[in-house]
Amino acid sequence: MNVLQKLRDRIQKKGLRAVFKQVIRHFVFFHSQLVWLEHDVRVPLPPHNLKPYPPARREFITVSNADAFAKYFGDRVETMRELAAEGYTGLMYLDGQGDAVGFAWGSTRDYFDRHFYRCLFPIKPGEYFQFGGEMTRAYWGTQMSADVQQDMWRIMAEKGCTKMVDVCDLQNIPAIKMHIRMDFKERGQITHVYCLFGRWRFFRDTFYTGSVLDTFRKPAQPAPTAAAA
Template sequence: MNALKKLSERIHQKGLKATFKTLWKRYVFFHWELLWMERDLVSPVPPHSLKPYPALRVVKITPTNTGAFARYFGDRVGTMAELAAEGHTGHMHLDDQGDAVAFIWGCAHNYYDRHYYGCEFPVKPGEFFEFGGELTRAYWGTELSVDLQLELWKAMAAQGCDKVVDVCEFHNIPALKLHLRMGYTEQGRIMNVYGLFGRWRFYRETRYSGSRLDALRKPSRPPVTAPAT
């Protein structure tokens, strides 16, 4: 009865078509396209108009300090401890209360994502795979989205890396725009993730030419010219 009530409320809030689409993807079939992106670690980040944010403390994530995630990322505490224990490089940014308000991870070898996508992402020598970056809502639209990555790039460069690679879901427009703002470029590769009946997953890589992101790029501003006299 509770399930029917929740379904009825969702249909009322989202509409029948949107509700059916969500249930289909969850219980029958879904297809995620993960675009491979890359960037060197030395080119400057393009100019931006992001908002400033209060001072935060950057701390390396270890298996013993993940309690800092309890307030804003309570469901991730165990996952954070596991990733740290596996030897991945993780940073969390703490507010003045000692609570993590943002985090990000890097892996300098092939990364098997057993917590979400369930597949392996290959990494070449000199590269590192960036994953798991997230900020609390209060910091959306701030420079923290840039500084979060720059701090990790610095740490991974110290480990001998000179390039960052990652994947971004093609339907995640905000994340794609962030990648473009940070100066990432497309590799022309897609990791396709298929889900069937909420139980099985299949994977295959495809390639493409040109750009899938041209529609998201901001038009370049024309040069300023002196008024005619």
């Protein structure tokens, strides 16, 4: 399929405006606002109504089994292998065919993300930084998102960690809502990532009080009132 055909297909699926914004973001300029969030790994997740999912086998990601990502995450097989070789803790969930359908990574040391944002995420003692979590579309909205968190929490607690921290792009609405649903707390810090012409990158941190996520929360439902006699 040639480039023009791919472009036409993408416009038909996403619309001209969305494709134009994506092109600008990729080739001209983008500004990502990464809000820092945290959760005590000793505190269980709140109740949820996520859907069940078919049985999946959990394994640590290693250099030798990273090929399991080939079907659904084929462009990241080598990245998975590199992260495993560097000693980061990775969990993957395999379907009945042995293909990875979900994964997450954790780092107990300062993490330099050279694969996507290309900036350093400093970690305090007793914390770990969780990154790269993703699931295939078929598993969106399922209990796997909660299981990934809790499985990783147990593993990292055994390494002496009491708190998980991560960052979430304010433009990633589904991820923001997932963090709210799981009762993550805001750290009051935003890392700004700027990229010009796909080449030059600039970074800065800003700090705030209150909440930047309140606009994403569902409004509280009013309590029912008693009917008049």
